[in-house]
Amino acid sequence: MTSPKYFVLITFCSILRANAFIEDAVKQLELEYSDSEGEMFPSRLTRTTSQAIIQTIVEQRSVHDTHKFTVSESVEYFVKFEVPEDMVKIYEQNPERHIFQVNAESAEAEERFPVDFTIKQFHRMITFQLPTVERRGERLVYSSNERSVDFCPIEDIDANSTVMVSISTTSKVPVDVTVRVLIKGRNSDWKQSEDQNGVVYLSKTTIKPVISRIRYFDTKLLNTDSIIVKVTTRNDSDCLCSIISIQQPTCPFYDDIGSAMRFGKWSTMMDQGTIIIDPEEYPKGFILVLVASAHGDICGTTRCEGQQNLTDPRKRVSISIGSNGSDYDYATATMAVISLYIAIFILTITFSILEFRYKYSDFEQVKETIVEKFKNIELPTIELPDFGQAKEGYSVIDGLKKADNSIGVISESVGTPTKTNLTDVEKLSTNDLINSEAESQSSRQSSQVLLRKNAKNEESETPLNRNSFEYIDKSEVDDAKAVIRELEGRPVEGGPMIASTEDIKDIESEVCAEEMKVIRRMKKHLYVSDLSTKMRDPTKTKSVYQKSQLYLGVLFIVSIYYSLPVLQMVFRFSAEQRLTGNQDICYYNDLCRKPLGYVRDFNHVFSNLGYCVFGLLFMCIVLFKKLKYESFLAKNENIDADEYGVPTQYGLYFAMGLSLFMEGVMSSSYHVCPTNVTFQFDTTFMYLLAVLMFMKLYQVRHSDVSANAIGVFFGLGVALFLETISIYYSGPWFWAFFCTVYIIVIVVVSVHAYNLGVVKYDYKILCAVARILYLEIKKLFVNPEGTEKKKKARPRLVCLLLIGLINVILCLYFGISGTPGASNYLLAIFFLNLTIYGSYYCVMKIKSGEKLNIIPIIYANLGLLCFLPAMYFFTSKEKMTEKSPAESRDMNRECIFLNFFDGHDIWHFMGAAGVFFAFLCIFTLDEDLKGKKRNTIHVF
Secondary structure, X not given: OOOHHHHHHHHHHHHHHHHHHHHHHHHHHHHHHXXXXXXXXXXXXXXXXXXOEEEEEEEEEEOOOEEXXXXXXXXXXXXXXXXXXXXXXXXXXXXXXXXXXXXXXXXXXXXXXXXXXXXXXXXXXXXEEEOEEEEEOOXXXXXXXXXXXXXXXXXXXXXXXXXXXXXXXXOOXXXXXXXXXXXXXXXXXXXXXXXXXXEEEEEEEEEEOOEOXXXXXXXXXXXXXXXXXXXXXXXXXXXXXXXXXXXXXXOOOOOOHHHHOOOOEEEEEOOEEEEEEOHHHOOOOEEEEEEEEOOOOOOOOOOOOOOOOOOOOOEEEEEEEEEOOOHHHHHHHHHHHHHHHHHHHHHHHHHHHHHOOOOHHHOOOHHHHHHHHHHHOOOOOOOOOOOOOXXXXXXXXXXXXXXXXXXXOOOHHHHOXXXXXXXXXXXXXHHHOOOOOOHHHHOOOOOOEEOOOOHHHOOOOOOOOOOOOEEOOHHHHHHXXXXXXXXXXXXXXXXXXXOOHHHHHHHHHHOOHHHHHHHHHOOOOOEHHHXXXXXXXXXXXXXXXXXXXXXXXXXXXXXXHHHHHHHHHHHHHHHHHHHHOEOOOXXXXXXXXXXXXXXXXXHHHHXXXXXXXXXXXXXXXXXXXXXXXXXXXXXXXXXXXXXEOOOOOOHHHHHHHHHHHHHHHHHHHHHHOOOOOOHHHHHHHHHHHHHHHHHHHHHHHXXXXXXXXXXXXXXXXXXXXXXXXHHHOOOHHHHHHHHHHHHHHHHHHHHHHHHOOOOOOOOOHHHHHHHHHHHHHHHHHOOOOOOOOOOOOOHHHHHHHHHHHHHHHHHHHHHHHOOOXXXXXXXXXXXXXXXXXXXXXXXXXXXXOOOOOHHHHHHHHHHHHHHHHHHHHHHOXXXXXXXXXXXXXXXXXXXXEOOOEOHHHHHHHHHHHHHHHHHHHHHHOOHHHOOOEHHHOEOO
């Protein structure tokens, strides 16, 4: 047990130690609050603790001078820095906000025995140690033997404007310390200059991980609605991550990393940083706080890890505060863009009026067609009527009305007197003369005529008294090997003839509708009429609807349900940035950001107006052509719309216009708060634009086999799903899965486009692909029997192989290179596919003997004129959401157009106009075929 005398001794020592601490506290209070310099501030005090005798030296020093102190474990200092009376008078004569700055340095201080500082001014107290050391594990990150601290700006400087500094250490060896207190004013910090926006205030300073800097700025100095604060790193600086913070001019303010990121508006910075503020939020001015970090974690970068200067890294910065534009800039920029849109509107409407003109003389005459057909039919007991006379009896049109659905029929009574005049014959629809399954072959060579007996009148009619017959081209059978084998040994004799009822029944039992479809699609020379039979078949209206009008309906519904949550998300992100002050949430080009109300980036939102305007304008042009063409057909009933030109399916055109409009809406939504997550909203309808243009080009001559709306939107949904996954993970496993899925899709689509849907899509499709490639390659190198020339590769196969090869190579490249996210790949590949197929289409159109009208050529050139500079500005990034906010700000650039728009805005203008002209080029590309028979228009 402990002896009582030891217990009494320990208690006595504890009391002495407590008394010593109480005396220290009383002396510190007296030192802090007493105005007199009497005995309350003796030059030296000695206090004794249980461990050592510490000598406390209390002194008064003046500001703006450098003072040296020597401290150790037995010597400490309490220093009161005052403003000399002569300086007080000067400050009273020029009242303004001033800042006290305390600079401390100790070259002899060691990490084991640091020097402790406590600095107090009014209601703010700061403590720190020298040297300041930061480590990560065993690795030294930063070490500094100096520190600088800025205090609150104060209105008036008088005799009570003092700073208290306490200096102590546990080092047994004396350590020298130097301290200097400065008073900085506004005039000493800022220099007035001018730029394109008017007056600007400039300043320079240096920050370190242990030295933060503040600048007070009075917002009344600038007469503007928006103030831009720019901080730029000078060339002779070390690599340091830093924080820019805008705070209210009150005490205390926050100049360390943790607190600066919780109060006011702040953003991270590497080489440059910008913050745009509203002067109304800071009526009394603001404090600009610059804080440096010893490592780059806050900035989300490892760029500074190779920093060589670990003991004294410093960032020298230039500060600029000025106006962010005037009302004149806003008005000029917006009115100039609107005027440009009006000019384009007038130009395109004029071209549309000139282009979409329909004359009866443009179409092959119905009368001549009917007469020619009659001449090709050898009917010994039938005489052609005299079209020049009006006779009584049954007319040709009366006989045609008795025909079956969509089957061309000629009445048996064509030779009897008619009760109609010539106009009845001229208005006869050629669709009633030519069968939908075989009309394209009748124009190429002599056809054998097979007569189909009308089931309703079969019993009462003789072979010479039939209600109808149809043309079936025997060349279709010749091109289909399977059917040839079936029909071998049973050739149809002679030329055109009238078949018996038994022959008709035999053929109907062997050649069903599906076989006829296969025969028709596998012909060597295809025509548009071969792939547009569904449009004239009443039983295929659903299929036609899904391939045309359904696109617009599905897109409209998707747009509504897709845009609502997008708008909610981006405005929520923007509000969060405004409320928290964290400027790292949204990625802006802050050097060219023009806020307006709650829209923090108005210029980038406004520049997307072009997409909406051009989308609506294109839909109006499509509607104009549709109504004008229908009006022309109504006035000329003898012209059958299904007989001439390429199929007029407007559903995809309207969907293209709506998708362009929605691209403007989604791109505007993205620019409300650009992030890596919201970037997919900007690209979704870009994908759709490329896909719809590709589909429309293909549908023009492949209407029966083009994809329906459900399939296209499902495929786009899969692409968006994969894109979403790539936002959060885009490693090797993702790209392996993505490329596998994408290659399978490319194979399926290519096979469908090559054989026009004849091959079945089952587990044997890869074998079918291999066999097709083998046969096509074999044709290139092996001469067919009895021929000397080798066959040429089909252009369609070459185009599909080129597209597939490029797609696979790009997919593998993006995967191997580890590109973050799939958005850029999908965007690039979709538009590249469109470019390749569009070029192929134009080349084959010219090769097929068709011509390109001047108006689509003008539209194509205007599109290129817009696309080329647009792609330059698109690739010249002013920000990048794949990087950290601080790294993205290093890419920020000044406005380059009307002091309001940057390069990305010009991309919006030029890109929207380029897509619009591309739409018009596709829309008018085949206007030269509007009067040409569909069974003479080549498919490629």
